[in-house]
Amino acid sequence: MSAPIAARFTRDEYLRLPESPPGVRYELLDGELVTMNDPLPVHQLAVQQLLLALASWCRSPRGHGLVLLPIDTEVGETSILGPDLQWYDGARELPSRAERPWPVGDLVVEVASPSTARYDAEVKLSRYLAAGAREVWLVRTDPPGARLVRGGGASSEDVGSDGTLRSPLLPGFELPLADVLR
Template identity: 35%
Template sequence: MSKSALTQREHYNYTDYLSWVNGKRCELIDGIPVDMAPAPSRMHQKVLGDLYNQFYNFLKNKPCEVYIAPFDVRLPNSGEQDETSSTVVQPDLVVVCDPEKLDDRGCKGVPDLVIEVLSPETAKKDLSIKLHLYERTGVSQYWIVHPVDKTVMVFMLDERNQYSKPSVFGAGEQIRVEQLNSLVIDLATVFK
């Protein structure tokens, strides 16, 4: 779909998203197309790759599965059917523990954990728009990884279904993921 065609309408859905063939990756947040950043930096990919490896190795032969971008996560609002969902995102990494949410097109519904690795082009979207989106839709854990600062902010939903103040972890620390049978992510290897 051309840029001019995208500006002719104010609200799009998953059916529209599937029809776009311009070769440019984008996400759909509350019906608004949002361009994806150009190819990430080498550091971004290294950090993401190491995180993926640690999750994958731990989750192998377990019910939860880990996926790395590009991987569509459809987050229908209440009352929306899959095809009319107005939100489709491609987080850097997702963990899904309910196999009913997985199909050949990705994940339909809220993943158990989402990780975004910041880059200069995505920082504002990841720290604001996606933070509020993941909180609103009920993603129980949202990690924001700062590859330059070598830190990870872990947001967890509290009893009010709001993200509490994030826990911040540095390069030499480990993150224990209790909801995944005490998986421990070693940040020393992620940020080496």
Template identity: 30%
Template structure:
């Protein structure tokens, strides 16, 4: 067995890798971000309500058109040795199903949705943003429940650029999931 959770969390100068992350008990509420084990507590009900509404619409669309698969947290997405996340929602296109391994997703999903919560907002907007960009995530949605906003970034020549932004009202259209759009009024 590895170190006790308290010891692992306390040793902040240590750089953790996927091997360390694997030592955590199943279901331990951590993500491996920048080589640190970051505690990510259970999301608030409103966060989950938005997540379920968005995922339900995405699944219905993707399934009816046989475009790929939509999955949700908690699910490990391994991007680098020091970066293993549990995005709120991911989409993997039909042609890239090989990144789905027995114990994790290994590689960048085509689309990632992160719904901001107080414990992870900084990472979602900064560090994870850069790693998703570097790893080749084609489309990144940042959903802010407090602002009732969605920012949609698309990968353009290796860099994310803001493609669409809505607040309170408006429609966001995916560039990666063909024909998929969502109305803010149906989420918030």
């Protein structure tokens, strides 16, 4: 669950904040600091399975690029979010690995828990696409499923619990959703 904190922050003030305490993560949305509790194990296990599959694909002969766990990601002048996973195309020029915030990934993945699904779908999705994400995956743990949204209004696809995650950005990548949510 997320909750805004009353004070307003600029981008630079947010970036100067100390590390969050254990069990709490921050995001900046339209100048408001939003706190989120650490996710439940079901969420983290789904993120872990997605990370392992994407990282393996990146190292394979057909893949390339970089996949990262949550990092500060600029999605507007007053908004910095931390997607669960992001994949960056290997041909893309990226900032130093010691900098923050980073630009939005080519593929952004949010694993939604029942308490965050609305925030992910109604707020974050449009921010990622407007910031240049070429595709966003909204993976649900309950009920199981996923929505794959391609940038530029190209298309949207719903994947059921027995379906497979695929993307034109990731040639040859296939991951049964059941493997993510087992």
